[in-house]
Amino acid sequence: MTDLIERPTTSTPDEGGPSSVDHGHHDDHGEHHGPSGILKWLTSTDHKVIGINYTVTSIVMMVIGGAFAEVIRAQLVSPTSTLVTLQQYNQLFTMHGSVMIYLFVGPFAFAGLANYLVPLQVGAPDMAFPRLNALSYWLYLTGSLTMILGFFVSGGPAAFGWVGYAPLTSAINAPGAGADLWIGALMLTGFSAIFSGVNLIATIFYLRAPGMTLFRMPIFTWNMLVTGILILLAFPVLTAGLIMLYCDRHFGTHIFEVQGGGVPLLWQHIFWFWGHPEVYILALPFFGMVTEIIPVFSKKPLFGYKGMVFATLTIAALSLGVWAHHMFTTGAVLLPFFSIMSLLIAVPTGIKIFNWIGTMWGGKLHFSTAMLMAIGFVATFLIGGITGIYLASPPLDFFTHDTYFVIAHFHSVVMALTMGAFAGIYFWFPKITGKMLHEGWGKWQFWTLFIGTQVFTLPGYLVGLHGMPRRMAVYPNNPSWQTLNQWESVGALLIGISTLLFVVNVVASYRKPIVAGDNPWDASALEWFTSSPPPHHNFTSLPPIRSERPVWDYNHPDAPALGHGHHEPAATAAEKVEA
Amino acid sequence: MKPAQQRRSRRRAILLALSAPLILAGCQLPSFGAYGGVSKAGTDTFKLWQGFSVAAVIIGGFTFLLMIYVIVRYRAKKKDTSLPKQTQYNIPLEILYTIVPILVVIGLFAATVVVENKVVANPTPQATINVTAFQWGWKFTYPGHKAYIVGQTTQTPTMVMPADQDVRINLRSADVVHGFYVPRFNFSRYAQPGLLNVFTFNITKPGLYKGQCAQLCGLYHSLMYFNVRVLPTDEYDAWMAKQDANTSIVNAAAQSGAVAAQISPRVPTNRAQSQGAN
Numbered sequence: 045m046t047d048l049i050e051r052p053t054t055s056t057p058d059e060g061g062p063s064s065v066d067h068g069h070h071d072d073h074g075e076h077h078g079p080s081g082i083l084k085w086l087t088s089t090d091h092k093v094i095g096i097n098y099t100v101t102s103i104v105m106m107v108i109g110g111a112f113a114e115v116i117r118a119q120l121v122s123p124t125s126t127l128v129t130l131q132q133y134n135q136l137f138t139m140h141g142s143v144m145i146y147l148f149v150g151p152f153a154f155a156g157l158a159n160y161l162v163p164l165q166v167g168a169p170d171m172a173f174p175r176l177n178a179l180s181y182w183l184y185l186t187g188s189l190t191m192i193l194g195f196f197v198s199g200g201p202a203a204f205g206w207v208g209y210a211p212l213t214s215a216i217n218a219p220g221a222g223a224d225l226w227i228g229a230l231m232l233t234g235f236s237a238i239f240s241g242v243n244l245i246a247t248i249f250y251l252r253a254p255g256m257t258l259f260r261m262p263i264f265t266w267n268m269l270v271t272g273i274l275i276l277l278a279f280p281v282l283t284a285g286l287i288m289l290y291c292d293r294h295f296g297t298h299i300f301e302v303q304g305g306g307v308p309l310l311w312q313h314i315f316w317f318w319g320h321p322e323v324y325i326l327a328l329p330f331f332g333m334v335t336e337i338i339p340v341f342s343k344k345p346l347f348g349y350k351g352m353v354f355a356t357l358t359i360a361a362l363s364l365g366v367w368a369h370h371m372f373t374t375g376a377v378l379l380p381f382f383s384i385m386s387l388l389i390a391v392p393t394g395i396k397i398f399n400w401i402g403t404m405w406g407g408k409l410h411f412s413t414a415m416l417m418a419i420g421f422v423a424t425f426l427i428g429g430i431t432g433i434y435l436a437s438p439p440l441d442f443f444t445h446d447t448y449f450v451i452a453h454f455h456s457v458v459m460a461l462t463m464g465a466f467a468g469i470y471f472w473f474p475k476i477t478g479k480m481l482h483e484g485w486g487k488w489q490f491w492t493l494f495i496g497t498q499v500f501t502l503p504g505y506l507v508g509l510h511g512m513p514r515r516m517a518v519y520p521n522n523p524s525w526q527t528l529n530q531w532e533s534v535g536a537l538l539i540g541i542s543t544l545l546f547v548v549n550v551v552a553s554y555r556k557p558i559v560a561g562d563n564p565w566d567a568s569a570l571e572w573f574t575s576s577p578p579p580h581h582n583f584t585s586l587p588p589i590r591s592e593r594p595v596w597d598y599n600h601p602d603a604p605a606l607g608h609g610h611h612e613p614a615a616t617a618a619e620k621v622e623a
Numbered sequence: 624m625k626p627a628q629q630r631r632s633r634r635r636a637i638l639l640a641l642s643a644p645l646i647l648a649g650c651q652l653p654s655f656g657a658y659g660g661v662s663k664a665g666t667d668t669f670k671l672w673q674g675f676s677v678a679a680v681i682i683g684g685f686t687f688l689l690m691i692y693v694i695v696r697y698r699a700k701k702k703d704t705s706l707p708k709q710t711q712y713n714i715p716l717e718i719l720y721t722i723v724p725i726l727v728v729i730g731l732f733a734a735t736v737v738v739e740n741k742v743v744a745n746p747t748p749q750a751t752i753n754v755t756a757f758q759w760g761w762k763f764t765y766p767g768h769k770a771y772i773v774g775q776t777t778q779t780p781t782m783v784m785p786a787d788q789d790v791r792i793n794l795r796s797a798d799v800v801h802g803f804y805v806p807r808f809n810f811s812r813y814a815q816p817g818l819l820n821v822f823t824f825n826i827t828k829p830g831l832y833k834g835q836c837a838q839l840c841g842l843y844h845s846l847m848y849f850n851v852r853v854l855p856t857d858e859y860d861a862w863m864a865k866q867d868a869n870t871s872i873v874n875a876a877a878q879s880g881a882v883a884a885q886i887s888p889r890v891p892t893n894r895a896q897s898q899g900a901n
Contacts, residue, residue, distance in 0.1 A: 205839045253736075510806070
């Protein structure tokens with residue numbers, strides 16, 4: 045904590061900023077005497093090391109989950125394929141969903157890049173609780189291995205889908221260790237997420253640099269604050285539900301079993317009470333990343349910064365009251381309430397999309413790979429968002445629920461998030477490694493990913509409307525679904541190729557490094573003020589923080605953001621807020 | 624433009640945008656990929672689908688065009704290092720794109736409620752069918768009648784129902800959660816252990832329709848099919864009279880059905896067994 049007080053810049057009398065721009069290179073502050081090599085990665089409590097651990101582990105999980113998806117898509121090329129057995133198919137889609145949702149998208153977003161970036165963006169030397177942070181990673185890694193271990197036990201991994209609807213998860217319906225490993229993995233990663241949430245909230249509330257008011261925080265940090273709060277509200281519910289499920293399986297309780305007075309439907313309520321905020325726990329970090337990237341490559345400030353913050357808060361509030369839209373076809377929920385709450389989420393989401401477009405409007409757009417990925421995110425998310433509006437209407441949900449329409453809808457959303465993830469990787473890779481990723485490979489990756497995603501999802505909507513339910517290993521009764529399924533598989537193949545191109549790009553960037561420099565994109569948040577990669581305690585000096593773009597203000601003193609429709613320099617506006 | 628004039632023209636634009644779906648509803652609309660619906664409620668659902676699709680095409684199309692315009696129009700020119708105007712807020716515009724979506728949402732919700740009330744209505748039925756889902760098949764019985772239909776995986780059962788009558792379905796599950804889904808009826812509902820689900824079909828078009836379990840229910844989920852045969856009322860009555868008269872077949876079916884329901888097979892982990900089902 046003493047590091048906070050030691051920060052030199054904020055006390056510099058010189059108005060222009062730090063006395064020395066040559067920061068971060070082997071001065072006293074940057075030097076860190078600790079273990080190196082593998083021991084460093086095993087024992088570090090540095091948020092940057094943990095952030096990289098998280099990011100790398102979650103990308104490995106993405107590759108594993110993606111491999112499952114390729115097998116699933118290969119199976120569905122023919123209506124009577126025998127590539128895998130029925131049981132293996134059930135295991136594959138269960139593990140695909142579980143690995144992607146529990147082990148890739150979430151941890152990548154709220155623990156990987158967020159771990160690395162949030163302390164840098166608020167000008168802090170580390171997360172608030174560095175050891176808790178390390179524990180968080182180790183629980184996540186252990187949980188991930190536990191999940192994968194399911195493949196090595198007799199009977200194989202869990203086969204009841206990533207949502208595990210009771211009573212399909214009971215000891216009778218799902219015997220074997222695979223199901224228990226699934227439950228254990230979710231508990232471990234659940235606790236890991238809760239600790240990450242605590243750490244994010246504490247860091248953002250208590251470790252902000254002097255001058256960094258809440259409304260001067262970068263949007264990514266704002267989104268991580270809201271994500272942290274949602275994690276604390278949602279994840280304990282899931283973890284409690286998992287404990288109940290475990291007791292049902294092993295200690296003879298009857299919480300989710302009709303025999304003995306239990307209620308199977310209760311599991312769906314518990315699961316989705318976590319599961320719907322979870323959708324935004326996954327999405328908000330990527331909204332944040334894209335919101336950081338679009339202004340930088342438009343050479344403009346974010347359009348509607350405050351509207352963006354309020355939209356995020358509104359999404360978070362609404363997201364706690366929409367869980368039962370996953371349960372419209374149970375016939376046991378209040379349809380109009382959950383319908384209007386779900387429809388209303390379109391409003392703040394729409395505000396975000398218009399703000400992104402507004403940011404690009406009148407700008408000077410530079411289409412780097414990061415920017416292309418960000419635009420690909422917005423376009424794909426728009427498709428996923430619009431089809432989501434259909435699903436918020438119960439009569440329309442009745443005939444699309446559990447079909448490929450739903451599969452296509454949420455794959456539009458999560459593939460958009462994946463593009464957001466790669467936008468983030470291309471944007472912050474130079475900061476994290478000091479090297480640039482290759483733009484040529486990046487553009488190939490973007491186009492295969494973007495086209496692959498649409499070729500994969502768009503036929504899915506149609507085949508869903510033609511009546512194809514999800515989780516079908518074979519469809520011998522409906523050979524007419526084959527063509528659309530084959531198109532989907534082509535799309536999945538393209539997405540697989542795009543992932544390979546990414547791996548090639550990373551390898552290439554290490555073999556022929558292009559040195560990045562401190563701020564290769566002329567970006568505006570604090571992380572771009574320090575060296576690439578940053579020294580152990582992050583900063584040797586900080587610029588004055590007078591707006592939400594401190595580094596921009598420092599580099600372009602003559603181009604401040606224009607205030608509320610008036611031609612008023614932002615600095616003056618900011619001072620008014622202080623007064 | 625004067626502010627008042629500007630306000631008026633803006634109001635006119637909003638009104639036009641809101642009434643566009645209604646104007647278009649008068650014309651012949653495409654199906655947007657969905658089935659037209661063969662039941663009364665299914666037809667209403669289909670119309671709602673069309674309405675949502677028109678709104679989606681207008682709003683989504685507008686937003687996509689805006690994006691494409693921005694991408695093309697504001698591409699940075701080579702060697703141009705000057706900075707654009709650093710605009711950060713435009714409060715009236717932001718309010719506009721908050722209010723308009725709220726109005727659209729209210730419109731969509733109102734349409735939803737109207738159709739939803741028709742779809743979930745349960746008028747006094749002219750016929751009743753008890754449907755029980757089990758791993759991995761279906762059982763159909765008719766209260767007050769002897770008709771008894773059961774089948775699983777490879778022997779697909781066929782539910783028989785009359786056309787142009789309010790037919791009440793009492794849906795139950797014998798084990799795990801299943802989904803009763805007939806794509807052509809534009810409807811699905813969970814069959815849940817310990818819960819009775821009641822809904823009504825009024826099918827306007829006789830024919831044979833495919834149905835299937837939509838909710839993952841274990842190993843043979845992909846093969847849990849059923850058919851629905853919708854007969855004109857007189858043919859249905861004749862069929863039912865035959866079922867009621869023919870006691871021997873009914874008993875045999877009843878026995879095999881009871882057996883099937885009782886010993887609904889558990890997940891075999893054996894690879895050969897599950898492969899055989901393919």
